Amino acid sequence: MTIQQVDLVVIGGGINGAGVARDAAGRGLSVLLAERHDYAGATSSNSSKLIHGGLRYLETFELGLVREALREREVMLRIAPHITEPIRFLLPIGADAPRPTWMLRLGLWLYDMLAGHRQLQGSGRLSAREVTELPHLRSDRYHTVLHYPDVLTDDARLVLETLLDARSRGADVRNYCEVKSVHPETNGYKVTLCDAEGTWSARTRYLVNAAGPWTNHVRKWISDNEPGYDLRLVRGSHIVLPMPRPALVDAITLQRQDGRVVFLLPWLERFLIVGTTEVPQDDPDDEIVCTEAERDYLLAAANEVLDLAAGTDAVTWSWSGVRPLVDDESEEVSKTSRGSMLDVTPNGRGGCVTIYGGKITTYRRLAERVMDSLAGLGADMTGAWTADAPLYNGGLTRDALSRLAEDCSQVPRRIAHRWAFTYGDATRDLMQRVSEDPALGREVADGVPLVELEHAWSAEDARCATDFLERRTKLRLILTESDRELVARWFADRANVST
Numbered sequence: 001m002t003i004q005q006v007d008l009v010v011i012g013g014g015i016n017g018a019g020v021a022r023d024a025a026g027r028g029l030s031v032l033l034a035e036r037h038d039y040a041g042a043t044s045s046n047s048s049k050l051i052h053g054g055l056r057y058l059e060t061f062e063l064g065l066v067r068e069a070l071r072e073r074e075v076m077l078r079i080a081p082h083i084t085e086p087i088r089f090l091l092p093i094g095a096d097a098p099r100p101t102w103m104l105r106l107g108l109w110l111y112d113m114l115a116g117h118r119q120l121q122g123s124g125r126l127s128a129r130e131v132t133e134l135p136h137l138r139s140d141r142y143h144t145v146l147h148y149p150d151v152l153t154d155d156a157r158l159v160l161e162t163l164l165d166a167r168s169r170g171a172d173v174r175n176y177c178e179v180k181s182v183h184p185e186t187n188g189y190k191v192t193l194c195d196a197e198g199t200w201s202a203r204t205r206y207l208v209n210a211a212g213p214w215t216n217h218v219r220k221w222i223s224d225n226e227p228g229y230d231l232r233l234v235r236g237s238h239i240v241l242p243m244p245r246p247a248l249v250d251a252i253t254l255q256r257q258d259g260r261v262v263f264l265l266p267w268l269e270r271f272l273i274v275g276t277t278e279v280p281q282d283d284p285d286d287e288i289v290c291t292e293a294e295r296d297y298l299l300a301a302a303n304e305v306l307d308l309a310a311g312t313d314a315v316t317w318s319w320s321g322v323r324p325l326v327d328d329e330s331e332e333v334s335k336t337s338r339g340s341m342l343d344v345t346p347n348g349r350g351g352c353v354t355i356y357g358g359k360i361t362t363y364r365r366l367a368e369r370v371m372d373s374l375a376g377l378g379a380d381m382t383g384a385w386t387a388d389a390p391l392y393n394g395g396l397t398r399d400a401l402s403r404l405a406e407d408c409s410q411v412p413r414r415i416a417h418r419w420a421f422t423y424g425d426a427t428r429d430l431m432q433r434v435s436e437d438p439a440l441g442r443e444v445a446d447g448v449p450l451v452e453l454e455h456a457w458s459a460e461d462a463r464c465a466t467d468f469l470e471r472r473t474k475l476r477l478i479l480t481e482s483d484r485e486l487v488a489r490w491f492a493d494r495a496n497v498s499t
């Protein structure tokens with residue numbers, strides 16, 4: 001059995017593990033990150049895909065969290081333009097709204113203030129004419145429509161590109177590699193891992209436990225004491241509906257009578273995401289799916305605000321994730337804090353940092369705090385650097401990416417456009433490879449050139465059709481079943497070639 005020696009092992013390839021691996025690698029630590037399934041395969045690809053301040057957290061007076069999240073919204077727009085899209089949210093207010101207009105206006109004013117200097121426009125109120133011009137809104141139900149900006153992202157690609165960035169700075173980043181056990185040693189830990197090549201070990205002085213919903217499972221290996229914090233696991237589901245025509249361009253924040261908030265988000269130009277629910281989940285290893293009750297709740301919400309008359313047969317797809325929230329003993333699940341906590345366990349001249357909670361939006365700041373904790377444990381590293389460094393593939397602005405797609409002659413425009421806002425800078429490389437070898441432009445499935453599958457396999461570690469169709473891209477929603485099968489067959493053949 002080989003034993004690898006590193007400064008830091010990160011357990012978990014969701015957004016938090018990815019952020020830590022990138023930051024630590026950029027500060028000169030040797031890093032090994034292990035994700036037992038695919039990158040972002042758990043919570044981090046099943047979110048609402050918002051980089052947002054979290055307007056409703058103002059209600060629980062989490063001003064610090066909202067402020068930090070709004071500042072991070074600015075950072076993310078700067079460092080990952082290809083996968084961050086500003087979007088206007090409409091907030092319709094009816095006679096029976098659970099919160100009065102003045103309170104919502106005050107909340108939006110505060111939201112603007114906390115955002116500070118910003119690239120996005122502030123909040124406001126639509127005129128009566130603007131309201132009647134909105135497609136599908138049941139405007140007779142609402143006397144006022146406010147609006148505010150936030151940002152839509154591709155959560156799975158955000159994780160992936162953070163990890164690719166870490167790898168480009170020397171980190172050893174692996175998917176389908178499970179940490180089987182951790183044994184504390186005199187000044188660090190021995191970590192046993194298992195992947196397609198078998199079982200092997202790594203010795204490390206520092207450990208970061210970023211196992212999301214499984215955090216306390218991992219923590220038991222590190223300390224026999226009580227868990228650092230109790231987790232409250234809360235499932236959230238989303239459904240996807242076809243985009244009605246004429247298409248909606250704005251997102252909608254719907255306040256429901258039960259006090260909850262449901263988002264409707266235009267997605268990929270063809271779909272509408274409706275989410276989310278908040279249902280206690282006992283065990284993260286139980287099946288995590290959208291139940292019929294959750295689906296019906298979300299359908300009712302969509303039909304309440306829009307004239308869709310959508311039935312269950314309109315539901316094109318659904319997904320669910322489990323929020324690993326720190327249990328603050330709030331009576332209502334929706335009032336449980338979305339903040340994060342770090343639990344630090346020293347071990348000789350090494351130690352472990354366990355991450356509890358957090359949000360996709362604030363993952364970069366969380367990673368900085370983890371670095372501070374590692375420095376407190378004695379890790380020797382350079383200073384903070386991630387606020388201004390473009391993320392992997394994030395060097396081109398959205399305008400530059402549009403021009404790149406427009407000028408593309410190697411593949412059809414619709415493919416070039418999809419590539420640009422999926423792969424960012426790497427689009428140039430894909431185009432260049434087709435120029436050099438036109439055979440790579442052959443479409444294995446409709447709109448999926450061979451070069452893209454090769455790229456997903458060799459540069460992005462996709463190992464099966466689901467990795468590619470659901471996380472590297474969102475083609476799962478766009479391709480026909482027979483095209484999805486062609487992609488699956490390609491991955492099966494590619495795996496045989498590699499073994």
Ligand SMILES: Cc1cc2nc3c(=O)[nH]c(=O)nc-3n(C[C@H](O)[C@H](O)[C@H](O)COP(=O)(O)OP(=O)(O)OC[C@H]3O[C@@H](n4cnc5c(N)ncnc54)[C@H](O)[C@@H]3O)c2cc1C
Binds near residue numbers: 013014034036214
């Ligand atoms: C429904 C929903 C909507 C949300 N919407 C938003 C939103 O719009 N904006 C926002 O900012 N946040 C949102 N969040 C919150 C955000 O998604 C989560 O806080 C975040 O994804 C948690 O990331 P993580 O890395 O801690 O956990 P995860 O993404 O779950 O990653 C943990 C990883 O650890 C791996 N792992 C566990 N044990 C081992 C082991 N032994 N060896 C190797 N790997 C292991 C798991 O396989 C998993 O991939 C939402 C969450 C949910 C559930």
